Amino acid sequence: MTTTDTQTDAEATVRANDRSHVFHSWSAQGAIDPLPVAGGEGSVFWDYRGNRYLDFGAQLVNLNLGHQHPDLVAAIQEQAGRLATIQPAMANDVRGELARRIVEVAGESFQKVFFTNGGADANENAVRMARAFTGRRTVLSMYRSYHGNTTTAITLTGDPRRWANLPGDAAVTHFFGPYPYRSPFHSASPEEETQRALEHLEQVIVLEGASTIAAILLETIVGTNGVLVPPPGYLAGVRELCDRYGIVLIADEVMVGFGRTGEWFAFQGHDVTPDLITFAKGVNSGYVPLGGVVISAEIARFFDDRVFPGGLTYSGHPLACAAGVATFEVFERDGILAHVRDLGERVVAPTLAEWAERHPSVGDVRGAGLFWAVELVRDRETREPLVPFNAAGADAAPMAEFAAACKRAGLWPFTHFNRTHIAPPLVITEEELREGLAIIDRALDTTDAHAR
Numbered sequence: 120m121t122t123t124d125t126q127t128d129a130e131a132t133v134r135a136n137d138r139s140h141v142f143h144s145w146s147a148q149g150a151i152d153p154l155p156v157a158g159g160e161g162s163v164f165w166d167y168r169g170n171r172y173l174d175f176g177a178q179l180v181n182l183n184l185g186h187q188h189p190d191l192v193a194a195i196q197e198q199a200g201r202l203a204t205i206q207p208a209m210a211n212d213v214r215g216e217l218a219r220r221i222v223e224v225a226g227e228s229f230q231k232v233f234f235t236n237g238g239a240d241a242n243e244n245a246v247r248m249a250r251a252f253t254g255r256r257t258v259l260s261m262y263r264s265y266h267g268n269t270t271t272a273i274t275l276t277g278d279p280r281r282w283a284n285l286p287g288d289a290a291v292t293h294f295f296g297p298y299p300y301r302s303p304f305h306s307a308s309p310e311e312e313t314q315r316a317l318e319h320l321e322q323v324i325v326l327e328g329a330s331t332i333a334a335i336l337l338e339t340i341v342g343t344n345g346v347l348v349p350p351p352g353y354l355a356g357v358r359e360l361c362d363r364y365g366i367v368l369i370a371d372e373v374m375v376g377f378g379r380t381g382e383w384f385a386f387q388g389h390d391v392t393p394d395l396i397t398f399a400k401g402v403n404s405g406y407v408p409l410g411g412v413v414i415s416a417e418i419a420r421f422f423d424d425r426v427f428p429g430g431l432t433y434s435g436h437p438l439a440c441a442a443g444v445a446t447f448e449v450f451e452r453d454g455i456l457a458h459v460r461d462l463g464e465r466v467v468a469p470t471l472a473e474w475a476e477r478h479p480s481v482g483d484v485r486g487a488g489l490f491w492a493v494e495l496v497r498d499r500e501t502r503e504p505l506v507p508f509n510a511a512g513a514d515a516a517p518m519a520e521f522a523a524a525c526k527r528a529g530l531w532p533f534t535h536f537n538r539t540h541i542a543p544p545l546v547i548t549e550e551e552l553r554e555g556l557a558i559i560d561r562a563l564d565t566t567d568a569h570a571r
Contacts, residue, residue, distance in 0.1 A: 206432070232414065234436075243269050246271050260337060300485070339385040361394075369397065374490075466549060
């Protein structure tokens, strides 16, 4: 039997087991055909037929240090040989070391870390902390957001994934966040968008009853729902409203934390400090599931003599924390933050600006570091989206054509509604990045064909 035959047999087995026995998220099971993946390294993964793909979504924007990073793999192997697991009620060296490092980079306002299994339960527990700390119940979150698929997290989510999961947490209210390109406030400038968005938020606070609101939870930079970078002064304005009305500010950094924008946490680029930070994904590139809540000193003290009503069997799992400690070591040794800022400013930003000039289907580009969105339209003047909001089936065909063109050329894109996002592993080389951008550039010819 040849190597090709062996690979074909392996692929067939993987596909058969998957289709027969794996139940996939957010999918009609009969309508999907998942790609069997044989391996990966750095910014590339490949299938059993030898097709290689530049990973321009870093899987689910979590693979910050890329596939099979040797330092992370070695850390997990070493920890497994030394102490594979221990319950969270006991002290553990790598758990404590990772918490110390996270607090150190988060800033002097923060003191402790509560570890979770991922981003959704990080948001659940941050809300629980805020409610206990304030004695209030209501939590405000944005439309065009995603916060996870557990009960409170999915209710906080402001995109269509929430709809089928209602009713959920009854004490959640949504508000409009800033979106200069499609302003819900009819603003004419980013500054006006900030002013009007903050006026709207304050109206929501007053009408919902400021004395009932425990927290405002927002993605520092909205992720899957558009890479919406807050306009100047917006986050500082939200901070001021929270201070004025005694509301806890929770920054959801699950997608943008740990270097994605060129900062340890994205809020650090906006001159604002939240009370709680939720994280997951990039803390250890998802090599072992891990998330958490970074807790301000004030809120941490509140629980010194009060029981926190929550816990998880795998909170701060040693294998996950070992990979997290290794992540810090790689970031510091290899200058990952500076690498991300350099590539974002010198390569991505000017390339996308040039696309906006040349491609009639490119309506807007926005982002920071290695986290960008290209918003595609049928008409630049009216800003009609290339595909409708929440499009599926035939309505989504233009985006499907674009994605297929990328894959044929060796790039796996991250697409959502009428956008393609650029969020490769942070270890991507300049050569790989330029190659991937060139593939997308050519694939945009398919979307230009739908533009007027």
